[in-house]
Each structure stands twice: as C-alpha cells, then as structure tokens.
Amino acid sequence: MVTTPLLPSDYLDLVSPLRAGADLRGRIEAVRPETRDAATVVIRPGRGWRGHTAGQYVRIGVDVDGVRLWRAYSITSPTNRQDGCVTITVKAILDGKVSNHLVRRAKPGTLIQLDQATGDFVLPQTKPAKVLLLTAGSGITPVMGMLRDTAFDDAVMIHCAPQPRDVIFRSELHGLAAAGKLRLIEVHTATDGMLDISRLDELVPDWAERETWACGPTGLLDAADEHWSRHGVQERLHTERFRPGTVVAGDGGEVTFSATGKTVDADGATPLLDIGEEAGVLMPSGCRMGICFGCVTPLRAGSVRDLRTGEITAAEPGVLIQTCVSAAAGPCDIER
Numbered sequence: 001m002v003t004t005p006l007l008p009s010d011y012l013d014l015v016s017p018l019r020a021g022a023d024l025r026g027r028i029e030a031v032r033p034e035t036r037d038a039a040t041v042v043i044r045p046g047r048g049w050r051g052h053t054a055g056q057y058v059r060i061g062v063d064v065d066g067v068r069l070w071r072a073y074s075i076t077s078p079t080n081r082q083d084g085c086v087t088i089t090v091k092a093i094l095d096g097k098v099s100n101h102l103v104r105r106a107k108p109g110t111l112i113q114l115d116q117a118t119g120d121f122v123l124p125q126t127k128p129a130k131v132l133l134l135t136a137g138s139g140i141t142p143v144m145g146m147l148r149d150t151a152f153d154d155a156v157m158i159h160c161a162p163q164p165r166d167v168i169f170r171s172e173l174h175g176l177a178a179a180g181k182l183r184l185i186e187v188h189t190a191t192d193g194m195l196d197i198s199r200l201d202e203l204v205p206d207w208a209e210r211e212t213w214a215c216g217p218t219g220l221l222d223a224a225d226e227h228w229s230r231h232g233v234q235e236r237l238h239t240e241r242f243r244p245g246t247v248v249a250g251d252g253g254e255v256t257f258s259a260t261g262k263t264v265d266a267d268g269a270t271p272l273l274d275i276g277e278e279a280g281v282l283m284p285s286g287c288r289m290g291i292c293f294g295c296v297t298p299l300r301a302g303s304v305r306d307l308r309t310g311e312i313t314a315a316e317p318g319v320l321i322q323t324c325v326s327a328a329a330g331p332c333d334i335e336r
Contacts, residue, residue: 018044018045018046023113024045024046024048024114024116025046025111025113026043026060026111026112026113026114027043027044027110027111027112028106028107028111029042029043030042030108031102031108034089034168035091035165035166035167036165037091037092037103038090038091038092038103038138038168039102039103040076040087040088040089040090041088041089041102041106042085042086042087043060043085043086043088043112043114044083044084044085045114046114049086049116050116051079051117052075052079052086052117053079054075054078054079054122054123054145054146054148054149054150055074055119055121055123055143055145055146055213056075056118056121056122056145057072057073057117057118057121058073058086058088058114058116058117058118059071059072059114059115059284059294060072060073060088060112060113060114060115061112061113061114061282062098062101064097064101065097068113068280069097069277070113070282070283070285071098071099071285072285072294073090073141074088074089074142074145075087075142075145076089076141076142076145077145078148089141089168089169090102090138091137091138091168097277119142119240121142121213121215121238121239123146127153128152128210129153129154130153130154130209130210130211131152131156131210131211131212131213132156132158132207132210132211132213133146133147133155133157133158133159133214134157134158134212134213134214134215134216134224135157135158135160135215135216136159136160136161136195136216136217136220137160137161137166137216138168139214139215140159140167140168140169141168142213142240143213144168144172147182151181152181152182155182155183156183156184156204156210158187158195158203158204159173159184159186159187160186160187160189160194160195161187161188162188162189163188163190163191164186164188167186185203185204194220195220197220197224197226197227198227200227208231208233208236210236211238212224212228212236212237212238214238214239215239215240215241221239224237224239225237251268251305251328251329251330252266252269252327252328252330253265253266253268253328253329253330253332254266254331254332255272255275255276255331255332255333255334256301256332256333257276257279257281257333257334257336258300258335259336260281260282260336262279262281264278266328267327267328268305268327268328268329270327271323271324271325271326271327272321272323272326272328272334273285273323273324275328276323276336282336283297283323283336284297295324296320296321296322296323297320297321297334297335298318298319298334299315299319299321299332299334299335300315300334300335301315301332301333302314302315302328302329302331303315303329303330303332304326304327304328304332305326305328305329306325306326307326312329321334
C-alpha cells in the first residue's frame with residue numbers, strides 16, 4: 001500500500017539497479033574510441049551475470065530517443081577480466097540507431113538491459129595446435145575476444161579493412177605480432193581490393209591444416225565456404241555471419257504485433273525486424289553482427305515475402321519466419 005502504484009522492487013531498482021534478483025542490467029563505465037567510427041564500451045553487469053565464453057555475444061537493450069532497442073554484440077573482453085566488467089566493441093553503421101548512439105552519445109553511468117551471453121562461435125575445450133583467424137571489418141570483434149583469452153601456439157590472422165586507420169585494435173594486434181604471439185596479415189581493401197580467397201595458398205600455405213574461425217560480410221564467408229568445401233576440409237571452418245543482403249521488394253500491408261497489440265502499415269521492401277523496432281516493439285535479433293536465426297518469430301496470420309528469394313510464406317501452425325529478411329506480403333500478424 002505504501003509503494004502503490006509502484007512495487008517495492010521499483011524503489012530497490014533506483015537504489016541498487018545491479019542487485020541480485022533484479023532484471024539483468026549493466027552500467028556503462030566507459031566509452032573508449034578505437035577508430036573514427038568504432039568504440040569499446042565497458043559494461044559492469046549486474047550480479048545475475050553468469051559470465052561468458054570467448055567468442056560469444058550478448059544482447060543489450062538501449063533506450064534511444066525514448067524507444068528501447070535491442071542489439072547483439074560480440075564480447076571483446078577476456079573471461080577473467082579483473083574488475084568484473086565486460087566490453088563490447090561497436091562500429092557505427094549508416095542509419096544504425098543503436099550503434100551510432102553507443103559510439104557517439106553513450107555516457108558513463110547509463111544503465112542498459114542485458115541478456116546472458118550466448119553463441120557457439122567459440123573455441124573447443126582442447127586448444128588447436130594451429131589456427132587461422134579470417135576476419136573483415138567489425139567481424140574482428142569475436143576473434144579479438146579469443147585472442148585476449150587464449151595464448152595460441154601457432155596463430156595466423158588475415159584481417160580486411162579499407163585502410164590502416166580502419167583496423168579496429170590495430171595497435172594491440174601489432175603488439176601481439178611483435179611479441180611473436182600472432183602472424184598478422186592486413187588487407188587494405190581501398191588500395192589492395194577485396195581479398196581473393198584463392199590467395200590463401202600464397203598467404204598461408206598450410207591453411208588447410210588449420211582450424212579456422214571466420215567472421216565478416218556475406219561475400220567473404222560465402223567464398224570461404226566454397227573454398228573449404230572444394231578442398232574437402234569444410235569441417236575445419238567455423239563461421240559467424242553478418243545480416244544477409246536483401247534485394248527483392250514485396251507488396252506491403254498492415255502488420256499486427258499481437259503480443260503488444262500494435263498495428264502499423266508496412267511497405268514491401270522493409271524487413272519486419274525494422275518495422276517492429278520503429279513501432280517500439282521488442283524485436284530480438286543478432287542479425288546485424290552475424291548471429292543468424294536470433295530473430296526467428298512465429299507468423300500467426302497472413303503471409304510474408306523472403307527479401308532474398310521472393311518466396312512467399314503463408315501462416316500455418318508452427319510456421320516461423322526470420323524477421324530480418326521477411327517483409328509484409330499483405331496483412332500479417334507477427335507474434336511479438
């Protein structure tokens with residue numbers, strides 16, 4: 001009666017938001033620039049945090065202009081960081097509401113929502129004798145978590161970025177190389193062009209003998225999949241993919257998010273993931289940084305079009321859709 005209309009826990013959250021038993025939150029402790037468009041965010045998680053494995057990601061909920069948006073980012077800190085904090089390293093992308101907010105506007109002291117760490121882009125329990133790390137752009141982030149957590153006996157990294165100044169963690173990587181802990185090969189695409197995967201024989205002659213972890217844009221990973229498969233060593237390639245490209249426009253329609261009771265008009269070219277977020281609906285996803293199927297959601301009614309293939313999916317019991325590559329193909333009801 002004393003706390004009505006709030007609950008006692010609401011007042012406890014004001015005093016101790018990271019306490020045990022509260023919804024899992026984190027507090028931003030620092031934001032440190034890495035490049036002109038990337039920054040590392042230091043987060044102190046609440047007491048319910050269960051830790052992570054190097055290479056995993058965490059979904060965070062950030063309030064941007066009054067709307068809570070969720071994104072997934074790789075954890076770049078080692079598993080045994082002494083101060084108990086974790087870090088994510090974010091690259092601001094064009095029209096990226098959360099990434100630009102975190103890189104350019106986030107301040108120490110800000111509270112964010114957290115999920116527990118997850119993901120299977122991780123090292124095996126037995127450390128491989130020889131590894132190849134193949135990355136491009138912000139695809140370096142989960143691999144950096146591995147490098148900070150594990151001392152490899154024989155590691156080669158090929159990293160692609162437009163220019164030297166665009167290489168995230170460049171000083172640290174060169175420090176590892178100078179100490180003999182890593183053989184680093186940088187490909188600067190603005191001058192060298194995109195990496196031709198057939199150059200592996202030249203750059204890393206024993207690539208087929210190495211366990212490989214690759215993260216980056218779809219084009220790079222498609223080429224790697226084909227190359228490893230053609231040589232019969234696909235079991236040694238472990239990948240994490242960025243959000244796939246979309247090329248086909250649909251017809252659009254009224255979209256109902258049944259769990260929240262919101263209804264909005266949608267065109268046929270915008271993914272339902274973006275439509276939902278614009279409407280303030282909680283839309284789980286990891287697509288923007290390579291975690292496929294994090295956005296899968298039941299389709300309760302109507303139909304949607306796959307923006308990659310143009311294929312129509314109609315609602316029926318048990319049908320799930322990827323909201324990151326699906327657009328409205330007429331009126332539809334999404335279970336969010």
